[in-house]
Amino acid sequence: MFRFQRFTVHDDQCGHAVGTDGILLGAWAACDQATRILDVGTGSGLIALMLAQRTEGRSDPPHIDAIETSTSAARQAAANVAASPWADRIAVRGHSLEAHRQLCQAAAQTYDLVICNPPFFNMTQPANQERALARHQCGLSLSELCVASRGLLSARGHLDVILPVNQYKVIQAEARPLMVKRQTLVHPKPNHAAKRVLLSLSGEDVELETDQLVLEVDKHQYTSAFKQLTAGFHLAHA
Secondary structure, three states: OOOOOOOEEEEOOOOOOHHHHHHHHHHHOOOOOOOOEEOOOOOHHHHHHHHHHHOOOOOOOEEEEEOOOOHHHHHHHHHHHHHOOOOEEEEEEEHHHHHHHHHHHHOOEEEEEEEEEEOOOOOOOOOHHHHHHHHHOOOHHHHHHHHHHHEEEEEEEEEHHHHHHHHEEEEEEEHHHOOEEEEEEEEEOOOOOOEEEEEEOOOOOOOOOOOOOOEEEEEOOOOOHHHHHHOOHHHHOO
């Protein structure tokens, strides 16, 4: 399990354990104006819980739907949510993105934020099926994520993801007419090439915001920028 300042996440039943990518995305995504949020492939429920915490001070905090195709992961996410202070605002649903899109289409329901820490690889799958679904494009491709998101977003909505930098052009092509409006290149250390990129895509005509984030100055010696971004979550950064 992984203890945060305000909640605890158990992840032993999930294909992919709590990691830096999910923490970065949950802390980085713009959620201040969102009234409805969809967390795609929620896994342990980490990002949904982070967004619930970040918006709890609002007079109208958003409802968060967290969907997950893995039965065991969805069960564990629901347990993590139930043990948190925000159980009344997060609904964990055990179905696919396409099934959820169809339900939302029938109900004319949209989201101001669709967020996903998506599968990264389409190479040889690992032996563990749960990890395969979590880390490979066998359960959800970037194309499927982008197509479904276009139909789920409100007029002001945005799709936020974290990806390896080599998939930047892929999502640019797949997401059209959504366009990158905000991006942060994530460098593991100073003078190291960026390994990840945080992206926010929308259909709004706004100027691109871009910046960079360095995670560590040395092993386990985090930068002030990373500490500030995750200050509300990491126990070590409290």
